[in-house]
Amino acid sequence: MATAQAPQQKFDILVAGAGASGLIAAIALARTGHSVALVGKTPGPLPGRTVALFEGSLRHLDDLGLREPLEEIAAVVKGIRIIDDTSSLFRPPPALFTADEIGLDAFGLNVPNDDIVAMLSKVLDSMREITRIEAFVSTYDFRADGVTAFLDDGREIECAVVVAGDGRNSPARKAAKIEIKEWSYPQTAITGILRHRRPHDGITTEFHTRFGPFTFVPMPSTDEAPRRSSLVWLMPPAEAKRRLALKPRELAAEIEDQSHYRYGAIEIEGSLGAFPMAGMRTLKVSGPRLMLVGEACHVFPPLGAQGLNLGIRDSADAALALDGVDLSNAKAIDSAVAEFEKSRRADIDIRTRGVDILNRTLLADFLPVDFLRGVGLAAVTAIGPLRRAILREGIEPTLARTLANFAPGSRG
Ligand SMILES: Cc1cc2nc3c(=O)[nH]c(=O)nc-3n(C[C@H](O)[C@H](O)[C@H](O)COP(=O)(O)OP(=O)(O)OC[C@H]3O[C@@H](n4cnc5c(N)ncnc54)[C@H](O)[C@@H]3O)c2cc1C
Structure with missing residues (x-):
């Protein structure tokens, strides 16, 4: 890892935020051959918080050489049991889903938030391709010919693209005037x-x-x-x-x-x-010379352990979109940003809305809603092919990819 001291420096890509999403994005983007600066201060502890990461995410992390260090600090999750404890009239029986039903040894790994951030930081610090800057970005100037980030320690960073993993209040998203919808x-x-x-x-x-x-x-x-x-x-x-x-x-x-x-x-x-x-969703997950990853573009309650799994797919798609792109060419950057927008939209919408609906059906205490939720879980449990399809979709989403490929102008 290099450290930036000069008051003004130039990089191809600036990644904002040193949480899990920003760190994973920076490590993935460093693999694309572009110069990367990670700007962010080490986050404080999140007591008792863990993240369960599914096999699909673990495959992305494996490609980045991160699976092995993760396995050392995580517990294996082999199955998921769902027990309806609502005392509803239409309570389905408990359902147990195991990884071997879909030919896997495990659904994934569960790891404390603080430990995964510390592990990712250590890996990132050992990478010479990434310059780490312990500061916050105060403001951005997004222009047609590039971006300037003004840091809170007085430094300025010039870059071609910003990948923002700067959390739910994302200053990068605000600077790019991307609209959001928030609820509680x-x-x-x-x-x-x-x-x-x-x-x-x-x-x-x-x-x-x-x-x-x-x-x-x-x-x-x-x-x-x-x-x-x-x-x-x-x-x-x-x-x-x-x-x-x-x-x-x-x-x-x-x-x-x-x-x-x-x-x-x-x-x-x-x-x-x-x-x-x-909950929070954004109208777009990108802006000119900007890609949003992690909670900068989606927030929802922890049902079904989806948040960081989605953040990992954001980072993987950002790296895929920017891989091999000539970052001195504004049109090439526009196309990469458009490709990112298309690849992320459906996945994020499906997860954000799906979690919202499930959470609200629990809170509803309304018989017809209880009936639909009960019948839904009973059907998923009893119908083998549906059960396996939903398990696969939970750990390695393909529905969103299919929808993205059918979107107008899609390459895929
Ligand atoms: C109770 C709970 C349980 C959960 N369980 C799971 C689970 O099992 N599986 C799962 O996948 N997900 C889970 N999640 C979701 C998951 O924890 C989040 O999706 C994830 O931690 C978000 O990481 P992030 O890096 O996007 O955001 P953050 O962790 O918020 O990181 C954003 C970073 O950006 C920094 N930042 C802000 N402004 C600036 C700036 N101007 N310049 C530079 N940096 C800046 C912040 O300081 C912060 O460090 C859970 C969430 C909760 C609440």
Whole structure:
């Protein structure tokens, strides 16, 4: 890794944001042969937050040499169990989906957010093709002939293209005046790491409650704690406030209760996190000389573990669109940006709307909606080909690719 000191420097591509999406984008873009600067400060800790990454994402990470270091810090997820815990009249029976049904050893890996960011940072710091700049971008000047980024430490970066992984309030998106639609849900997610008496057997268990999912995801064992899971528990904000004020043992007892004692006695390890649930989508995922990746262009609640998986596909598509492009040619850049827009649109829309609908059906407490959700899950469970198609789509989306290929003017 090189470090930039001069007040003004030039790179082909500036990646903004040192969260997981920005780091993965920078590593992927460095493979395209362009010079890359990553501008961002090391993010603070996200207590109790983990990300489950599916096989499709792991294949992209493998191409970047990131799968092996990830495997060292992650737990394997071999199956997903869904339990309707809404007390609805139309409650389908619990459903267990396992990776071997679609010929895989595992659906993916679950890893603490802070650990994946630290691992990606370490890899990035060892890459001579990337210049890391510990600063924030204050403002951008997007012009027809290039982009200038003005940093908060007084430096200026000239580049041909910006790839922005600068989070849900994305300054790059604002500078490019890309419109967004934002909404909120009456839910807060409490996150934490739990030690428990009974094994998880490599299975994620998602209880669907009337207030949203209550999910246990396998975590790697440690010497002191052989059985660990991460918790994501959605609930009304007032309940989250009450629960966060409890003593750890009292809260552990509520978690045991809510899990119907499936995991036996529970102990909370370390700090808990609390995250208000919101949604955001952008009218476009690109602008002139700009591509958005990760939460800069999609935010939704953690149902079905989709967020960073989508962010990884954003980064992979940004690198694909810019690979081999002559960045001194404005028309070639316009075409690459248009290709990125087309390849990402359907995938992001399907995930954002799908998660929104599922979350709202849980919150609805309305019989016809319960009926449709119950019938939907029962059909997916019972009809073999549908079941396998949905499992495959969950881990390596192809529907969005098909739609993107049918879009007018598509190359594919
Ligand atoms: C409770 C919970 C559970 C989740 N579980 C899963 C899961 O199991 N699987 C999954 O795939 N996803 C999951 N997600 C979603 C996932 O965590 C997010 O999609 C992911 O962390 C977003 O990463 P990001 O890099 O896009 O954004 P961020 O992590 O927000 O990073 C953005 C970065 O940009 C930086 N930045 C901001 N402004 C500037 C600037 N001007 N200049 C430079 N840098 C800037 C910020 O400091 C930050 O470091 C979950 C989310 C939640 C809330």
